[in-house]
Each structure stands twice: as C-alpha cells, then as structure tokens.
Amino acid sequence: xxxxxxxxxxxxxxxxxxxxxxxxxxxxxxxxxxxxxxxxxxxxxxxxxxxxxxxxxxxxxxxxxxxxxxxxxxxxxxxxxxxxxxxxxxxxxxxxxxxxxxxxxxxxxxxxxxxxxxxxxxxxxxxxxxxxxxxxxxxxxxxxxxxxxxxxxxxxxxxxxxxxxxxxxxxxxxxxxxxxxxxxxxxxxxxxxxxxxxxxxxxxxxxxxxxxxxxxxxxxxxxxxxxxxxxxxxxxxxxxxxxxxxxxxxxxxxxxxxxxxxxxxxxxxxxxxxxxxxxxxxxxxxxxxxxxxxxxxxxxxxxxxxxxxxxxxxxxxxxxxxxxxxxxxxxxxxxx
Amino acid sequence: xxxxxxxxxxxxxxxxxxxxxxxxxxxxxxxxxxxxxxxxxxxxxxxxxxxxxxxxxxxxxxxxxxxxxxxxxxxxxxxxxxxxxxxxxxxxxxxxxxxxxxxxxxxxxxxxxxxxxxxxxxxxxxxxxxxxxxxxxxxxxxxxxxxxxxxxxxxxxxxxxxxxxxxxxxxxxxxxxxxxxxxxxxxxxxxxxxxxxxxxxxxxxxxxxxxxxxxxxxxxxxxxxxxxxxxxxxxxxxxxxxxxxxxxxxxxxxxxxxxxxxxxxxxxxxxxxxxxxxxxxxxxxxxxxxxxxxxxxxxxxxxxxxxxxxxxxxxxxxxxxxxxxxxxxxxxxxxx
Numbered sequence: 001x002x003x004x005x006x007x008x009x010x011x012x013x014x015x016x017x018x019x020x021x022x023x024x025x026x027x028x029x030x031x032x033x034x035x036x037x038x039x040x041x042x043x044x045x046x047x048x049x050x051x052x053x054x055x056x057x058x059x060x061x062x063x064x065x066x067x068x069x070x071x072x073x074x075x076x077x078x079x080x081x082x083x084x085x086x087x088x089x090x091x092x093x094x095x096x097x098x099x100x101x102x103x104x105x106x107x108x109x110x111x112x113x114x115x116x117x118x119x120x121x122x123x124x125x126x127x128x129x130x131x132x133x134x135x136x137x138x139x140x141x142x143x144x145x146x147x148x149x150x151x152x153x154x155x156x157x158x159x160x161x162x163x164x165x166x167x168x169x170x171x172x173x174x175x176x177x178x179x180x181x182x183x184x185x186x187x188x189x190x191x192x193x194x195x196x197x198x199x200x201x202x203x204x205x206x207x208x209x210x211x212x213x214x215x216x217x218x219x220x221x222x223x224x225x226x227x228x229x230x231x232x233x234x235x236x237x238x239x240x241x242x243x244x245x246x247x248x249x250x251x252x253x254x255x256x257x258x259x260x261x262x263x264x265x266x267x268x269x270x271x272x273x274x275x276x277x278x279x280x281x282x283x284x285x286x287x288x289x290x291x292x293x294x295x296x297x298x299x300x301x302x303x304x305x306x307x308x309x310x311x312x313x314x315x316x317x318x319x320x321x322x323x324x325x326x327x328x329x330x331x332x333x334x335x336x
Numbered sequence: 337x338x339x340x341x342x343x344x345x346x347x348x349x350x351x352x353x354x355x356x357x358x359x360x361x362x363x364x365x366x367x368x369x370x371x372x373x374x375x376x377x378x379x380x381x382x383x384x385x386x387x388x389x390x391x392x393x394x395x396x397x398x399x400x401x402x403x404x405x406x407x408x409x410x411x412x413x414x415x416x417x418x419x420x421x422x423x424x425x426x427x428x429x430x431x432x433x434x435x436x437x438x439x440x441x442x443x444x445x446x447x448x449x450x451x452x453x454x455x456x457x458x459x460x461x462x463x464x465x466x467x468x469x470x471x472x473x474x475x476x477x478x479x480x481x482x483x484x485x486x487x488x489x490x491x492x493x494x495x496x497x498x499x500x501x502x503x504x505x506x507x508x509x510x511x512x513x514x515x516x517x518x519x520x521x522x523x524x525x526x527x528x529x530x531x532x533x534x535x536x537x538x539x540x541x542x543x544x545x546x547x548x549x550x551x552x553x554x555x556x557x558x559x560x561x562x563x564x565x566x567x568x569x570x571x572x573x574x575x576x577x578x579x580x581x582x583x584x585x586x587x588x589x590x591x592x593x594x595x596x597x598x599x600x601x602x603x604x605x606x607x608x609x610x611x612x613x614x615x616x617x618x619x620x621x622x623x624x625x626x627x628x629x630x631x632x633x634x635x636x637x638x639x640x641x642x643x644x645x646x647x648x649x650x651x652x653x654x655x656x657x658x659x660x661x662x663x664x665x666x667x668x669x670x671x672x
Contacts, residue, residue: 039492040492041492041495041496041499043495043498043499044491044492044495091461092461095457095458095461098453098454098457099453099454099457099458100454117434117435117453118434118435118436118498119495119498121431121434121435121457122431122435122491122494122495122498123491123495125427125428125431125464125487125490125491125494126488126491126492126495128461128464128487129484129485129487129488129490129491130488132468132480132484132487133481133484133485133488135484136477136480136481136484139477141472141475141477141480144468144472144477144480145469145472148465148468148469148471148472149465149469151461151464151465151468152462152465152466152469154461154465155380155458155459155461155462155465156375156376156377156380156462158458158461159377159379159380159455159458159459159462160377162379162454162455162458163377163379
C-alpha cells in the first residue's frame, strides 16, 4: 500500500484561511439558504433541511463568494448567486440519490429512503426553480445564462454516466468528459458567476471559470480515488461503494486496462456482471494499487490542481487568491 | 346518466380559429422545440422526442403565442418563451409519471417504463434547464421571473398533492389550491409571459394572467370530471384511473361528503384502503353522478371558463380575443 503517496504536503486545516475570510459572507449565504428553502408546503423545508443541515462542504457557494470578492465585488448579489448555486447542487444530489438508489448522503439516511423517491424528485424540482428565482432577483442575465447552461450540462453528464458507467471499455477521455459535465461544470459556473457579479473584467471572469473547472476535475478525481481508499493511511468507511455498484471510475478503468491480460475474468465477473464475493473489493484494491492506477488518478488530480492555481496568476497575490490556491491544494490532499 | 349535461354547446372544432391563426407561429415553435431538445447525449433527444412527438395539445405554448399576438407582439421572443413553456411542461410530465408510476402518457407507453425512472428524472432536468437557457436568450428578466416562479409553484402543488391526494377529508378549497398550483399556474404564466414579450401594458398583462389562471382551473376540473366519464355519451377508455389510484379529485370529494352517511363504508374500503373489486368503479360513478358531484364539478369548470372570457373584456373584439374565448368554451365542452 505504501506505493501510494499523497500528492500534497499539507493535510489538515488547509482551507482555514478561506473559511475565515469568507466566514461572514457564508453565514449570510446560510441564512439565505434557510430562508429561501421555506414553503407553505411543510414537507419541502423538512426534506431540504435534512440534506442542507447535514453540512457538506459548501464548496460551490464558497467559490462564488470567493470569486466575487477576489474580483473586488462587495455587493449582496454574490450571496444570492451563492445560495442559488447551493440549491442547484442540492437538487442534483436529491435526484442523483434517487437515480442511484443511494442509501447514505452526507452521513445521514438519504432523503428518498425517509420521504420516498417521489418527494425527493419534487423537492429537487422546487430547489432548482427556487435557484432561478434567486438569480432573477440579482438582475443578472449573464449569471442566469451561466447557471442555466451549467444545469443543462450537469443533466447531460448524468445521463451520459447513466448510459456508460458500467462500461469497462470506457476510455479516459469519455470518463473526463463525464466528470467535467457532472461535477466540474458547476464548480466552473459557481466561480464564473461570482466573478460576473463583481462587474465585468473578461480576463478575470475567464480565469475564475478556468480555476473552477480544473478544481472540479481535481476534486472528482480525488473522490473517485478515495472510494478505493485513496492514500494507504486513510481507508474511509464508505470506500468500496463505486466498486460494489460497478461504476467505471478512473482508478478502476486504468487498472482494468493495465491488468486485463491476466485478470480479465476477475473484472468481468465482479464489475461486468456485478457478481461479487467477500474479499473481491480487497482484491480489486490490490490490483488497482499494484497497477499504479490509484497513483495515476491522484497524479492527474494533482495536475488539475496545478492548472487551477496557475489560472489565478492573473490576480495580484492577495489573501483571496492565496486562499483559493490553498483550496486547490486541499482538494488533492484531503482524505475524506 | 342523463342527469349530467355538457355545459357548453359547441363540441368539436371549437379551437379551429385559434389553431389557424397560430399555425405559422406554432410550426416555428415546434421547430424550435425539436432543435433545442437535441444533445450530443443520444438518449436525451430520443426520450424527449418520444414524449413530444406523441403530440399532446400544445395548449400552453399556444397560450404564450396567442397572448403575445393579442397584445400586438410580433417578435420571435414569444416563440422562444413558448418553446420554454413546452419544455417546462414536458419536464413536469416526465417527473410526474415517475412519481405516480403511470404507465401511459399521451397514448404511448410512459418514458420511464422504456428507459427507466432514472432517465426520465434526468431528461426532465435537462429540459427544465434548457427552458431557462431559452428564456435567457430573450433577454427578458421579467419572463424569467414569471416562469421560474411558476416552476416553483408547480413543484409545491405536486408535493401538496402527494401528501394530501388520498385524503377523503380534503376540502374543496385545498383541492382548488392544489390544481391552481400544479396546473393553472403554468397556464397563467404562459399567457402572462406572452403578454410581457409583447411589451408592457400592465392592464393587459394582468388580464392575460387572469385568463390563463381561470382557463387552467376549468381545464383541470374537466380533466377530473372526464376521469369519471364526463358526460354520459363519452366514457373515455382511460376513465377510472383517478379512482383506481384513490386520488381525491373534486367529483369524488363532493360525492363522498354528500353520501358519507349511507356510503361511508364503500368509500373507506375503495378509496381509503384502496381495496377495490370489479364493479366498484361503476358503483362509484353512479354515486358520483347520483349525488350531482359530476355536475357540480362541471358547473364550477363552466364558472371558471366564464371568468376566463370576462378577463379578456379589456381587449377589443378582434380575432385573437375571439379565438381565446372559444378556447375557454372548448376547455369545458371537450370530451377527451
């Protein structure tokens, strides 16, 4: 296992600077989220609150706020856009959990198992619509364009994943296309919308979009690596979910293509036919680590984290830029 | 059965004038819908096309076009808004069919039974996002506000229906609140957005919103009556679906409240516990007709159709106004 190295040095507290800089804004975003998920139909705030109060990293709204402040924005529109981004993200989580039949989300029982799939679908629709109502309040057609496009791209990515996710022959380019659409696009749009809300300097808007996109790719790659235990020291308790679902993520795809000659029958049985026994995940993980597939995945994540940081070079070295650079390091060094 | 009278005189061809006036615009809307439901992810246009090509009445986009033209609008924004309205409607149908587990839609096998519930949820999300992209292209923040609010209200109505629809004690006010949210709000928003796209005369915008809202209520009431056969001559082949699902629509609610003293056990068994046998629907329909519940429902629909027509009195008697008046008559005289 010790063949796998964590790519970045700093392991904990790496986003303290960002969280501290954004603390007041993020409190305001949380208050806005809470106020605007309300509805006279009691099931809606109950279900939304279950998911939203479970925490989660609030990374996407944080990006909107940080991008706006880095670009010199000081108004409240960034807060509304950040809340809208969180609603879009929450809506996609609700729908995803129904689609995947997931049982846990943010460490709590998935909403559809408590209130039923129908409620999750409809409350997702509510949150999605509410996101657009919030955006309309900012009077920014451009932000609306950015986030409606992102919402459409996410749905395309989810459908693409649905139709290809058990395909052991999925190539790396298609895998990257899927995670760009289903994850990185919202990171990109969140940062881009924040920049737009600060006023228009096209170079800065593009830089923040690029930052968000690369950060999102790094983030998802690490997520997929963590599902196979990530670094040796930190085999999280939910590791193995992707394998048990036969989900074709990069660590698996690389291992399959590198070991197929001798392990074809194992992969075909465990992932192709989802016929798994005790010990199969351990064996899969050994093959993935042994083939260098986990390391390659983390290396690619590191590459995108570097791309994210270099996208920020157009900005002066001020606290918000440093905080966003640290966030890129955190994305690849995190262990959960 | 002949105690039930159809409320309006004209039975067929009542919307010929509207269809003829709007023919060219609606062809353009159809072309736009077809072009904009496309995606590189092949499953998306395949699934969307299944539903959209099945026809349906295109009533909601027709309202947007007609409202715009009645207000003197001659631009293409009304066409984009009409296509957006159709996408929102289609998205809600896809999600509804998953939520209700319906097996038929527009006479064809429901999409979720062909492609799975997951695909229906995600393609619905795609169409919803695409609707907002189309709206952004019209540069009309006001139309975006109208249709994002409508989308949110629809979701609230669907959730309210989900939590209350098997409740035999549902009162008429709550029933009307549900159908206003889940059906009439989109009719209202479709007409309102059309008026807004023609330029702003607040009196006309409000008149068309009022028209759409009343028309939508009339339309849904007649739908609910048709599920119990509507007029005696026209027992449609899908009649009975609401009863078999134990859905608390107005004909049933009125009949229950009017016959509970002697028929309480029948309603409790068939609707309360959904324990149904052959002949129960026939018996329910006899009770509903006998109690005057079907007639009361159709009378209320007629009332809203009159309200819809009178909302148009602010407009000069020109072809588009006459066509929309005929549409209100058609809504209550239709037999399918």
